[in-house]
Amino acid sequence: MNTSKRGRKVMFMLLLWAGCCSTALAQRKFLYNDTALHRFYTLLQQADTQVLSILHLGDSHVQAGFLPDAVAAGLKARFGDAGRGWVFPYNLAGTNGPDGYRWSSNVRWDAERVVDKGNMRMESPGGIVIRTTHPAPSLSFTANPPIPMHTVACFYDGPPVEADGAAVETGDHQAVITMDSTAYSFRLRWPAGVAFYGAVLKNGKPGVLYHAIGVNGAQFSHYNKPGGAVAAQMQALQPQLVIISLGTNEAFGGVTAAQLRSDMETTVAAIREHAPQACILFTTPPSGMMKKRQVAYRKKGSRKVYYRTRYTSNPQVLVIRDAMVRYCRENGFAYWDLYQAMPQDKRFARAWSHDHVHFNAYGYTLQGTLLYEALEAGYTNFNR
The missing domain is CATH 2.60.120.1360 (Jelly Rolls)
Structure with missing residues (x-):
């Protein structure tokens, strides 16, 4: 009797350990709460017989194409290519x-x-x-x-x-x-x-159909306008996974944490209304983004005023990131923490564009590759 109880206890501990290891492996790729993606992972198992629609919604980081194209390339190589998408x-x-x-x-x-x-x-x-x-x-x-x-x-x-x-x-x-x-x-x-x-x-053909939709300067509030873009996206594209990469313009536009939360809730409500079976994955804004300042100075012996450009860190980025993470944790949404991932990867040192807000092609491709690797790790753990 004692042996049986001990055996069940050992089995329970092993299962708990395996689950913790699976979660830890996903989190090592900075993907959190990915149990919210299990429905999507199940569909990936069937990607050889059906089309799997994914929408990547964002701002200028997405509009340029390099970031979503890198995610799409990884997924299509692994699960099949159903076409160019949007x-x-x-x-x-x-x-x-x-x-x-x-x-x-x-x-x-x-x-x-x-x-x-x-x-x-x-x-x-x-x-x-x-x-x-x-x-x-x-x-x-x-x-x-x-x-x-x-x-x-x-x-x-x-x-x-x-x-x-x-x-x-x-x-x-x-x-x-x-x-x-x-x-x-x-x-x-x-x-x-x-x-x-x-x-x-x-x-x-069956496989992944990856739709990338980004608009320069976009915030959650823009896509939430009456009409509306999110509803049209769900109806037209019928995504099984919605990846949302927003927050940069909120950080530079004076959006508060409370307003961000309200805007995220509105976006989620529209997705839930028009695509109730879709999984949602948020990505946090990049760390290290800078604000540009023009600093006036005079050369010695001259009255003429000159200006030099200086870059200073934008503390509001962390405020937006923390608010986004808090919302995901409290509501059970998956999120990929790019803000946390960047300082751990030295390759990002050469990833910035000249304005230190956007990235060069290498930087966006690196981001997309890391996001794909996080999803692939989560899927691999799901199948263990």
């Missing part, structure tokens, strides 16, 4: 975007962004929309290197769209274009003016 004509909107593709057009377009002052609504999933009143506009997409496509889902507001050499099935603010064979480019045409929101590219 694409948008950033170059026609007069802003930066991923390097891997480009759009062209026969007309000029006007752009509206979710962060623009006075813009109270944003129904575009991408947080940016381009518009034209031209009577016969067209849009052409090309990628370098080429991206194989089987279907293209276009999101717009206007008359029915046509596509060269493809069947088009139109719906409410959406058209699904099915290629006759695997294509590497496409052209869209409308008989009148249109507002274009973006497109989703699929190759017809």
